[in-house]
Amino acid sequence: MKALVLAGGSGTRMLPLTHTTAKQLVPVANKPVLYFGLEAIAQAGITEVGVIVGDTADEIREAVGDGSKFGLDITYIPQHKPLGLAHAVVIAREFLGDSDFVMYLGDNFIVGGITDLVENFRRERPDAQILLTRVSDPTVFGVAELDGEGRVVSLEEKPTVPRSDLAIVGVYLFTPAVHEAVRAIRPSLRGELEITHALQWLIDERRDVRSTTVPGYWKDTGNVMDMLEVNRLVLETLELRIEGDVDEESQIIGRVRIEEGSRVRRSRIVGPAVIGRSTVISDSYIGAYTSVAEDCRIEHSEIEFSIMLRGSSIVGVGRVEASMIGRNVTVTPAPAVPHAHRLVLGDHSRVQISS
Incomplete structure (x- = not known):
């Protein structure tokens, strides 16, 4: 066959x-x-x-x-x-x-x-x-x-x-x-x-x-929502495995896989979740059902029930959830003044903004 x-x-x-x-x-x-x-x-x-x-x-x-x-x-x-x-x-x-x-x-x-x-x-x-x-x-x-x-x-x-x-x-x-x-x-x-x-x-x-x-x-x-649901389902089968470097000020709760070369500093990760190779997480919260790929950076931010692909970064963002972030994407806060959103979006993009 x-x-x-x-x-x-x-x-x-x-x-x-x-x-x-x-x-x-x-x-x-x-x-x-x-x-x-x-x-x-x-x-x-x-x-x-x-x-x-x-x-x-x-x-x-x-x-x-x-x-x-x-x-x-x-x-x-x-x-x-x-x-x-x-x-x-x-x-x-x-x-x-x-x-x-x-x-x-x-x-x-x-x-x-x-x-x-x-x-x-x-x-x-x-x-x-x-x-x-x-x-x-x-x-x-x-x-x-x-x-x-x-x-x-x-x-x-x-x-x-x-x-x-x-x-x-x-x-x-x-x-x-x-x-x-x-x-x-x-x-x-x-x-x-x-x-x-x-x-x-x-x-x-x-x-x-x-x-x-x-x-x-x-x-x-x-x-996207079907991808997030499958991601959730697969993560349910995850087993605890920490191969990266987690400092004493961080908390790892539940089934979390942190792959080799990654660094977690002053952060809280609640499983099930997976952190890819050579990713850096500092002063952040990673919530359940989140997959972060390799070579990513998350600083002073929160993310939950999401998929983040290779080489992307989230810095200084209050909270991201139910999202899919592609490769080599940068997410940062908008400038304080003027009070406006600055967007650079490709065709067929979808954006939800909290006022």
Whole structure:
């Protein structure tokens, strides 16, 4: 069995962060989301992995390499334009051959991995297996309709009027039967080859398409609040580990990981929280569910329930919460006079200012 991991796409819901960072490489608990998926695939006993890459191919290649650090053998498959999930299957045909495979969206996060799902699929071998979960707003997902016995009868991509609240999770399992399906469908009104259309084709052809409800927690990390929620969830599993230098005037409370080379001075850190390598924290408060990456600086400030990426600094700011701070960002107070806010913002930025 092989795996096909989708790591292309533009990440428009994460702008402006994804102007400079592949959305699959945005970190939670200081580890890229993509890594969790690759680790889950390796744990399921799959070693041959094709990775679909787009405009951020160089960044993905640099981060993942040949896959050996995950115990995987990686083959990169360029997708020159994001033309849909089914299109990814089309262009991966040579790599996939006649193997069964799991297709994993690289910005999805599933607690508990996929080992049991893969083992069940290998044992029973339906033509396709989809994962479902109940969501509050199914209009932004692919949605499945089940009959009274729980069988999949129809699928629809981002419906205006959903037939159910069962969203399709970004992990699919297929036999080679899907190759006939993706060749049979036509682009949707969005101009994409939709995997829901391919699955519907299999259903209409009376192929064996099964579904199962995700046994654990699932998130499509497509926006900031979802990223913060996944960060919170991962940090819940953290264990206390202090490898950096913490002075006697500082307090470390709960499950906190402070990595090598970091310095904490006259500060209070309440876990779960992680502080990356070579980061300096002084005269500050780091609250629960906060991930601070490497080479950051926080002085005379407070931050909680947030993600702070590499090389950024917060100095002299009263409090920051529920925020995502990109790489090499500087946050400082505005001058006392005149009483005004000075902003330098990129496209698609969002700012909330307390008056």
